[in-house]
Structure formats: structure tokens, C-alpha cells
Amino acid sequence: MIRIKNVLILILTLMSHSVLAQNLPTRADTLRGSITPEREWWDLNYYHLSVEVFPEEQSIKGKNLVRYQVKKPAQILQIDLQEPMEITLVKQDGIELSFKREGAAHFISLKKEQKLGEIEELEISYEGKPKVAFRPPWDGGITWQKDANGEHLIANSNQGIGSSIWWPSKDHPADEVDSMMISVTVPKDLMDVSNGRLIEVEENEKTKTYHWFVSNPINDYGVNISIGDYVHFGEEYEGEKGTLTMDYYVLRNNLEKAKKQFQDAIRMMEAFEHWFGPYPFYEDGFKLIEVPYLGMEHQSAVTYGNGYQNGYLGRDLSGTGWGLKFDFIIIHEAGHEWFANNITYQDVADMWIHESFTNYSESLFLEYFYGKEAGQEYVRGTRMNIANQSPIIGIYGVNRRGSGDMYYKGGNLLNTLREVIANDEKWRSILRGLNEEFYHQTVTTREVEEYMAQRAGIDLQPFFDQYLRASSLPVLEYYFTEKSTLHYRWNGTVPAFAMPVDVMLGEEKIRLKPTTEWQEMNVRDQADLESDPDFYISVLKMR
Template identity: 85%
Template structure:
């Protein structure tokens, strides 16, 4: 298998959805189901999520679940039809408001509930949604999404969900659109008493009832639906306290009993991650809910305050260095990448899946910043440059809005190289760090659009960066610096293969002299001492071409 094909096979799980986005791109026809899933429909627009209490019992022997979700919401504008999503083969068995059973109409995953109570602007109301069935089994988690039902080496059940691409409504009834995050949430999971459930937030209590136990986890911060998780197994726990920027942070680790010794060694990367990312991105965004790392029967995912892990207790990505430089074997890829999403995905969340680059480009780039912090800047630069071999440049990074269509997988490594190029343009690492930290402060616990991120960075840099972002996010071509000497002392240069307004500065070396050029799409010229070979600063993700 070629390096390119091998990469495409491997990288698919970086929450890991590579197979999912390629399927989405291949679907040229936009369906009614796509619109119902990906748009803010009238039946979603009039109400704002406030609180969930998800209660679910898991039956491992039959691979089925049963439960209810209490949904508290605030009325923004009066309406009487409300959309809740739950995917087949699960079924909603009843919906109640104030004890009164309500009728609903199902259209695929969308359920349109007819409310009887008057919905007055500003009021807080509640729904109880009862459901049951056998949720979709994840065949190749986390690529296709669903529930994974496995057993550990001791024959104990080992169960977890992974559903970023397919949606949280694959296993529980939700307002399955990223624009509206619930403000807080209680997750109550009932399992056989020989098992433990670990979910998001902090454990409030455990109730025992015969041969079952119910674990109650409370999330005090806003949370995206796809980040809600259940992880069930014969877990053992260990942990530590980290003195961070906002005080004492609890860091808890849940692993299979058989892997405790391995985890005690491998999970030391979690503390290193926290130190590096608080430096670059600012305080961990969820001190109130703590940080957890949980072993699961698939590769891993960025569940908020409950990051899941299945990288086999080895460095790299399943033991491989995706940069080809050797630096990728200095850290456990899943710990660093998935935890990086706490800042970019869980703190700052896309409002539409078309803007998924906000999650993946910054988090991919966080891998090189981890190396930068612990091994020096050049280590991080070598790593990010090495990942360019994995860029396809076949379709744009940004997807299609309003229909649940993410962009291409280039949002990972092309996006990371785009951000590294921006760092070079700024040329001031203190400023660059302040921008990364400022993003997490400006958009703290918010859903955002690409334009908001672009505008914030442009304001901080003091330059309109729209052409820059248009080039890297919305086009497939890479800008090429074209140059020639018109005489011994005149260098002519311009940008080609780029959007018309592209005017990015670039650093080059002529002989032994380092200079910054200011190319545009029209020819520019400068005087030089003599004709010298032009060498591009390798940290810019651009091409170079000398005209003969």
C-alpha cells in the first residue's frame, strides 16, 4: 500500500471521521433528510436548550437500551411544533409535557412534536421523551459511528459510543444540531453492577438496586451533543491533581483492570499535554467538570471532560508517525490530539458542521505546538512540515452549509500548515500565542462561524486576512511564488495559482541574505546585489517556481 493510501486508511479516526467526510463529499444530491439534520429548521429555531437529564439503561446481553430524556428549554418566540431527533432503529415511545401525553409525527430521524401548552416567550418549559430499542452497532468505530459492544480479555462487557459524524441522535433523543448547546446536563446510566459507567462531568452519586447500579454524572458547562458519552467496562481508577492556571484541576483516568500498569506509564502524557496546551491556548476550559481519560474499545474521541482512548498504550498513531520525521513517536497521538479538542471543539464549537476545520485544523496544529513546548520550536516545525505528504488538495476544507456536510480531510494537515504559515506571517511568537489564547477567551463556551474566527484573527493581526483564508479554506490550489531576474540586479516576483486579492508576504533567502517579499498577483520587483538562488522559508505552505 502506498504512503498516501496508508495514510487515508489510518487517519480516518481523528474523531475521527475520515471515512465519514469522504462519504459526505461523494453525495452530490442534497436530500430532505440532509436539510432536516443540518439546518436550523423553524421547528428548532424558536426554542433554546437549557438543560438535559438523560436517563438510560444499557442491556449488554441484548445490545439494547431504554430510557428517557428530560429536555428543558426557553421559548424565544411562540410556536407549537418542536423538532427532536432520534435515528432508527430506535423509537420514541412517548412524549409528555406537564404529565400530558403529546402526539408527534416522524420523518426519518426528525420527530415533530405537537405541543398543547401555550409556549409563551421567555418561559422555561420541559418535555419528557421516552425511547427504546437496539441502537446502530458501530461496525468500524469511530468511522461509521454507533455503539461498540465488546468484551475484555476477562469476558467482561466493554461498551462505548462514538457518533460525531452520524450524530448523537443515533443513541439518544436530542436537538441534534451543533448551533444550540445545552447549558448543563445530568447523565444517569444504569448498568449491571459488575460494570462501571464513566460519562462527562463529575460523578454525583452511585445508586445500587439489586443486580444493577446507576451512575449519575453532572456536566456544569455547556456541552455539544456529540460530545456526550457513555463508557462502560470493568474499570479501575487512578488520578492526579494538576496545579493549573485556574487552580487545582482533577485529572482522572479509567482503564480496564488488565491495563492499569500500562496506563500509569502511558497516561503521563496527559499531564504534559495540559502543561503545553494551557501555555498555548489558555486555561483548560472545564475546571468545574474536571478532566478524564477513559479507555474504550475503539481508537478515541474528544468527548468533553471525558476524552476516550484506545491507542494501544503506544506512542504515535497506532504506533506510527504520521509526519514521517520521527517526532510523531515522541507522544501518544490520541492523548494529545483528542485532548487538544477540549479547547477547539468543546470550548470553541462550530455552529455548522461545514466549519469543522475550526475543530480539526487547530487541533491538528496543537500536535506540533505540543512538540514545540516540550522539545523546541524546530521539532514542532519539522513535524508540521512532515505532515504535508498527507495533503490531497482535491476539494475545499470548508463544506456545504445547512445540510450537515463537512469539508475535506485536508482540514487536518492542510489546516495545520495553514495556521503554521500564519504564524510565520505574523513573525512574533508572543503575538501568535496571544491570538491562540485570545480565541479561547473571546469565544469561551460558544458556538462560532468561520467568519467570526477569521475576523478575530484579522483584527489581532491588523490586516484583512480574508484573501488568505479564502485561499486555504475555500480553494484547492496552493499559492505559487513565481520569480525571475530581468537583469543581474532586478528580481521580479508575483503570486500565481491563487485568488485575485491574494497578497501574503513571504520570507526568502537570497544567497546568505534573508528578506521578506510582499508579492501580489501582479508583478513586483526589487533591487538585489546580484542574481542568487531564491530559497523559500520552508515553514510557509506555498510553492515556488523560477521562470526560465
């Protein structure tokens, strides 16, 4: 038995070491996820991405003009393009440049002296068959399908895997391009819909080229091509910054269904401008585009594939019934226009900034149209999807996101914070203030935390440390002594955790201010303590 036990221990140890080794960041992770010296010295200014798409061959060929400003002199510049795509030529001022490839990273040797403050350009030619998305949008790449009429339906989805899966870019979120032209050439019978405004449609012998201009900063993973036999309809929304164009591109057979289902888009805009402030991209408009996968938050070109039904593919993710009151993809993915596209993380480890706020936006949409309790029931219902096994924040500098709890736990931590602040107008002003303070910016978790703490007038560091950087749920422990004295404390928390919490003792509602040390107070009776259900905590009666 001892020998068998020792063998089992050895096997388990080797297995754990193997798993650990697989999870250790690699050189490729660092090149992708960090601001390398070859990225740090130059600031993106403008892209002109020109792409020709060949549906039958499932290949693309194109160029990217990269305009940048020199922040400090250097001669090696990093551009990313993932295999099996290949960069075929790099030129500056008409002169061909050499480059070395290390995985996705291409280190370009510049011949021209790069002078501080100067604006320079590179022209990068590339081609190949980009990775096919196996399970989009989670397993990213290009999706090549055909619609019910046998017409090609093609789209990219690459949030996790990166923009460099199909075009050469500075594939790191900290540096957003200020503006961008996207020119996409497709067979004559198809249409491309991309980000921003359609500037021109160029008629060629057998193809058409669609030129789209994005006038606002855009994160690289949000750059989008959607190609199909589309029909268009649209409307205008009179919003906080004037008239907003809202355009919808759907497959020919789905036009009537779309006209009914896309009514949620106007409702979304009304609710989210109330909660978050003006739509961040009035200059570029808002679009919903049908694609052959579930959908994604491409800036000003939100993609949709939810089957023209409410819920998430017809399911209520909260189990309360409220999730069937809206089309999940329209509300969630459009919510990212504020949190992901307007406010963008500088490192994927801080992905919660995108997903927690946008998850929470679903309940705010319900609250706006159906009342506060509807939103509260929804957000509480999503707790069944929370694991509480690993932190929400990931590992910095290596393209490593945190746990999936960034969605549902993230929404609940924000809802809990609202209850801590206990002032709904102040809470709304904080949400709107975030989108004003960090308008069209990339941010860190610390910046978001400090802003919210300053506006709330509360030290929120222990709160965020507990919900973002620890995995366990805070436990409110309590017991009574004979003289109707309530003893209570927080357990299973970070050391300085001292979140106030509303509880019911019998018929009496009181606000406790526990710390990690036992406290006591005299109460009328020894009825079981129940926490306000809108606080996401655990309660344990001792003794």
C-alpha cells in the first residue's frame, strides 16, 4: 500500500508540474502581451488597411499603410502577423526593408533615421490563408460560410487571438490608432461592411472595393470585415449628441425578421445613453451586421448572429425570465461600445473592464424599461454561473486574461458596489463619469479603481482586491450571546476588508460595518440574520 501510495503521489506531482509548465508564459506570450522595446518607441497615428478577399480560395491579399510618430529614436520596429499569413514586402519611402520573423512578431530594420517627433510611414504587403475560426467568436479567425441562397458569408472574429491573425498590425491594446481607412475588395455580387462610414464604392471589372473611414480611435481587435449578400435598412436616433445614424445590414432572406428584432437597438441606445452617457462614436454611426457566428463588439460595426430571438440563443442566462425580454447579443455586444471600445484596457489581464461592466449593463437595460427590481432579479440570477475558483484579473504582460468570472461575478461586484454607495444618482454619475473621464482612452484597472473611489468618497481598495484579485467570496460570520448581543465579522477576505452590508434581523433592517475582527452590538432579538440579497456575499451563522 505504501509503494502504491508513493507511486500515486509521484504521478500526481508529475501531472501538476506538467500542467504548470503548460501554463507558464512563453517567449511568444511576452512578445504578444508586453510593450516590447520595439513597440514602445513609436505611437500609432493612422492605418490604411487594403484587403482583397478571395472566397473560393479562402485567402486574402493586401497592404497596410502604417503611419506613426517617433517618441524616441530607434531603428527596429515590431509588427505582428500570425502564421500561416506572411509578410511579403515592407517599404519606407519606396525603399525595401529587411525584417526578421519570430513567430508572429516581425522585427523590421529601418534604414531611415527615426527622428524624435517626426511622422513616418511603412507600407506592409502580405498574403495567405488566415486561420479558420473553429468555434467563433471564442476560437478566433475567419469564418467562411454560405447563406441559405448559396452566397458567400464571411466574417472575422479575433478578440482573444488578436488582429494579427488576419492583418499586420501593432497587436497590443495599449496603443490605439487615431483613425483608419479600411478598403475591402470582394466579388461583384457581394458587399463588405466594416467600421465607420462608407466613403466610396469602387466598381472594378469583376469586383467591388468598399472604402470605410473610421474617424475615432479604434482598438485593433475591433477592426472588422463582414462580407455577404446584404440588404440594408436604417433609422435615426435623436440622442444626447444630436442625430445618430443607425444602419442594419442583414441577409436578404432575413430582412423582415430583422426589422422586428432590431427594434431592440433603439431601446438599447436610449437605456445606455441614460446610464453611461452619449454614444461614443456619433461621427462613425452605429451598425448591426448579420454574421455566421454569435456576434462581437466591433466598434461602430457590431456583429450579430443570435438567430433573431430573445435571450442568448433563446435561453435566459439568469434563469429568472427577465433574460427573455431582450435580444442578448444586441444588448451585450452594443454595450461594449462604452466599455471595450470607448474605454479599452491597456492589458488583456484587465479584461474585466470590458466584460464586467458590459455584463452589468444587461441588468441596467432591464431596470431602465422594467424597473429596478427587474434588473436586480436578473443580476442575482446570473450568480448560478459563477465559479469563484480563480481571480478575475489575469497576468500582466503576457496576454493572459483572468477567469471567466469577469462576466457574472464582475456584474455582481458592480451591483454590490452600488449597494455599498447606497445612492443611485451618485452611482449613475460614476458610470457616466467613467465614459467622460476616459473618453476614447486605454486604461488600467488602477485608474478605474481610483476614479470610482474618488467619486464615491470611499476607500475601495480592499473591496476591489477582494472581488478582483482574490477568488473566494467574503463570508459574513455571526453569532449571538445570551444578552441578545450580535457578534459579527468578515472572514475569508483580504486583511483590510471592511465593506458595509445591509442585513435583516427579524423585521428590522440595519447596516453593519464589519471588519475582519469580531464586533458586537445589542439587538432586540436573536432572529437569524439575512443579508440584503443585492450584496454578493456569503453568510454563516456560527455556534
